[in-house]
Amino acid sequence: MLTSATKACPLCGSSGTLLLLHRDWFPYFTSPLPKAVKDDIRQSLTADQLGMAFDVRACEACRHCFLASRPDADTLDELYSRHHTYPSALESGICPSRDDAFLAWFRAHAERHPLPGKSVLEVACHDGYVLHHLGREGYTVRGCDPSPGADIARRHGVPVDRRFFRCDDYLAEEARFDVVLARHFIEHVPDPASLTRELIRLLRPGGRLILETPNVLYHLENGLPEVFSLQHLHGFSAQSLGEVMSQEGLRVLDSERTPANLILAASAMGSLALDEPNFGPAAQRFGRKLEETVERVRQSTSSVLRRKGRLALWGAGSFGSAAMRLYGVPPEAIDMIIDSDPAKIELEYLELDVPVISPAQAQADPPELIVVASMYAREICQRIRELGLPSEVLSLYPCAPAGPAA
């Protein structure tokens, strides 16, 4: 439901904002955890310490989405350093389609707009998959990340510091970089302008800043709420991300909508203006499409439950949590949770006592309905076909997303 706005946009200050999504309560911890950690959290923390009200608003002036109220910084830091799990393409054999799409774009971008040099810093680089490949292609790479991903990177010879990003750690004159990358990071920080300013300080003269973030307009147009969580404090459009860069002194040189993500490269030489259409119609389509999917979920799950069939959720990440909290998959009706990442087997979501199992375990005893909840929906739907599972499949995220925008 859209209401007139009272909350101002954190980027441009406009009070012309729309309410896109509201839940009275939403969890901070949206990834499954080891059972012992989960039991400890459930015993020691109250509902107020496990989550909070969730309001996503959209700014009509600068086409930016944001959380009207945010978790405090300590809660977020705890979450990222201790409880954030994310699959590693270097170790788990998942297909890193988002990273591979970025690498393909990066190579084409460097052809179109030659880079000033070969040194690359990636901030919040997780397991260093992108740096690993750029290193093989002749770049001098460095990264930082506070999660266990940094340890994975180092095991594979990629120099990644396990720590939160602090500009001062990388500011020594000899350590400035030709290219600074930050992928799927800027939407997590309270103050995107100050992060952008710090990243720009790390560039050599003529250097290139490259940011990737979810394309919020794609998610609005397609009624996909899983892009929003208490960890995504901001949802950028090409316009709002470009404006943050230009306010800090760089102009957009090159842009790509993949279409689910935005990639923007900026330098002192850029000249692209990125205006987006008015948010109003997209916000209305978002509400309508989400209601339609919630209704489809309700019909499929209740039909399976009436037949006493079993229901599986495939995707034990934050999208799985969104399936329960935003799409209305009833947690108490979930009989199994499937994930291809061996690192997630036996983990459990905070809200239900169902351990994650492997696709092979599901194949041995197939459920009647599989709800696919992952950004890798296309790969998962393909895997379900390869395994010959007889289950009905309902994918929340598009199984076959449209190709890159022309």
Ligand SMILES: [Zn+2]
């Ligand atoms: Zn705004």
